[in-house]
Every structure is written in C-alpha cells, then in structure tokens.
Amino acid sequence: MVRIVHGEDMYEAVLFASSGTGAVEAVLSSVVPRDKSVLIINNGAYGKRMQQICDGYGISHIDYNITWGDPVNSKKLENILERHKKEISHIAFIHHETTVGILNDITAISAIARKFGVETIVDAMSSFAGIQINIKRSDIHYLIASTNKCIQAMAGLSFVICKQESLEKSKEIKPRNFYFNLYQNYVFFAQKHEMQFTPPVQIFYALRQAINEYFLETGPGREQRYSEMYEVLEKGLRELGFHYLVEKKYHSKILTAIIEPDSNNYSFTKMHDYLDQRGYTIYPGKGAKQNTFRLANMGAITKDDITGFLSSLKGYLIVNDIKLSPVKQTV
Ligand SMILES: Cc1ncc(COP(=O)(O)O)c(C=O)c1O
Structure with a gap:
C-alpha cells in the first residue's frame, strides 16, 4: 500500500480494523500537539467531520470553511496560516471531497503547508489507488484511506500511510486515546509483526487480492x-x-x-x-x-x-x- 503512493523507504502503513473514519480519528487524535492547533479545510461533509472529531477530543482547530462545491482559494489559505502561524502545527484536508466530487489540489496545498513549516494530513479515502498520488513529491505527512473504495477490496480496514520521521515525533504527545493511538499501533506492528488488536482476517485476504489486481492493472x-x-x-x-x-x-x-x-x-x-x-x-x-x-x-x-x-x-x-x-x- 505504501508502494501505491510511491512512499518506499520513508513511509509506513498503520492499519486499523475500522471504517475510514477510524483512521481519520486516529491521525487527528494522535499527531496534533496539545499546545497547537490544526487548520481544517472544510469544503464538504468529510472536512466537517474532521472538525467534529477534533471537537470530540477537545483538539484546538482553526476552520477554513468553504461553500460545499467550491474550490480552495490559495490566497485565503495563506492568509489564515499567516494570521495563526504560531499556533498551527498541521493542515488537514480532503483530497477527493466525495460530498460533491471535487478534487482539492494536494500538491498546491502541501506546497503552502511547507512554506509555513506545517505538516499535512490528507484524507484520500476516495482517491487512493484511483488517482495517482506521489506522497514524497507532494510532501504529505499522513495519508488516510480505506480498503473499500478505489483499491476495490472490502469494507472493514482503514489505514494511514505515515512519514516515519513524523510518526517518531508523535510519540512525544501524551495519548488522548488507546485503541486509535497511531504511534502505539505502529510500534506494536513493527516489533511483533502483527496487529495490536484482533485483525479482520477475511478483509486482509480481500485486500491482498485487490492489491494484486491493482498492480496488474497498474x-x-x-x-x-x-x-x-x-x-x-x-x-x-x-x-x-x-x-x-x-x-x-x-x-x-x-x-x-x-x-x-x-x-x-x-x-x-x-x-x-x-x-x-x-x-x-x-x-x-x-x-x-x-x-x-x-x-x-x-x-x-x-x-x-x-x-x-x-x-x-x-x-x-x-x-x-x-x-x-x-x-x-x-x-
Ligand atoms: C472522503 C471521505 N472521507 C471519509 C469517509 C468516511 O469513511 P467511512 O464511512 O468508511 O468511515 C468517506 C466515506 O465515503 C469519504 O468519502
């Protein structure tokens, strides 16, 4: 799955036995430092959902709300970052906002994030494997997807392709939860070569077949x-x-x-x-x-x-x- 987005050597996949929202929740709750804020771009129901997750955990978020159906305005995004540059540690946004079928420009938004020295959290639920993503070139820190969309397996697993360097830094943050802690799940898998909690084995079989079919189709x-x-x-x-x-x-x-x-x-x-x-x-x-x-x-x-x-x-x-x-x- 790391190879699908060309992240070899620098990225790790962390899996969860959940629908896609579980992995979104895992990232937001695990990587935003307690004294920082995440900037959330909302141009559809899934951007709004990120805000709801942060509200649930009491994570500070700054919202860039856009009418659902309209694209991101780079100038406005830069202005928000400029105004809050001391507090923002991450930008979170949706690649393909499935609410309306709009594609947010992953590379342009990541370039702005880089300019302000903040990390990127991208929900690529309905684009991963359907639209080519180069995670290194676009400099994405966390890319989230699930097994039941363009990878064409079955529902039941979600995953995050994480930049190792960022993942390592996240261990300094005191966990806000248990099951969905990104770093804990990663470390367990890395050390024991199995998931921390009961895996949905049948979905793994479907996923393995789906990955084979993906590389056959290219x-x-x-x-x-x-x-x-x-x-x-x-x-x-x-x-x-x-x-x-x-x-x-x-x-x-x-x-x-x-x-x-x-x-x-x-x-x-x-x-x-x-x-x-x-x-x-x-x-x-x-x-x-x-x-x-x-x-x-x-x-x-x-x-x-x-x-x-x-x-x-x-x-x-x-x-x-x-x-x-x-x-x-x-x-
Ligand atoms: C962009 C996006 N994010 C998140 C989700 C939520 O995924 P799930 O319903 O698997 O939790 C979806 C579902 O369609 C989605 O399209």
Missing part, C-alpha cells in the same frame, strides 16, 4: 479506466440535459454531483427505486450549495454498465415526463 491504467468511465457517464448525462455542481476542471472523475431536475414530477426516492429495480444504486446529495444527487464510477465498472445505466435513467425521465434543458456550454 496505477496509470486504473486512473485511465476511471477517467474513461467518467467521460462516458458525463457525455451521456450532458446529452440527457443534466447540469453539474462542480466545474469540470476541479472534477475528480470518480464521483459526480448532479443538480436535481427542476420539475414537479421529479423525486429522488422514486428515481432511486426505479434504478434500483434495474440493478443500479445511486446516492442522494449531501448538503451541497445546490440540491444534487450523486453517481459514482468507482470500482470494477465497465462501459456497458454505464450505458445500461444511462438508458435506464432516460427511461425514468420519459416515464415521468421530466424535461431537462440541454447544457449549452461545456461544463
């Missing part, structure tokens, strides 16, 4: 396949007349937030159930600046799956007499 191969599936989906949706929340240049190409049709005949629940009966699962929106529904093209999905989905979606629009105005400019 990193660039997987990114390209996801991107191609997105292009098929995007073109089909545009032809049907749907509009998108996020500008194409910021788009992750893994999850798309689509603005809900402005029609009295439209109901998300009915559309969901219509598609579900035909074998397709879609997501509701999640509190973005406009009402949306969401489509993911993550996983072992083929062009046939997407064209089949698009024709079912068209069927739903026709049966319910929902008319959409075609998108004029390229979004």
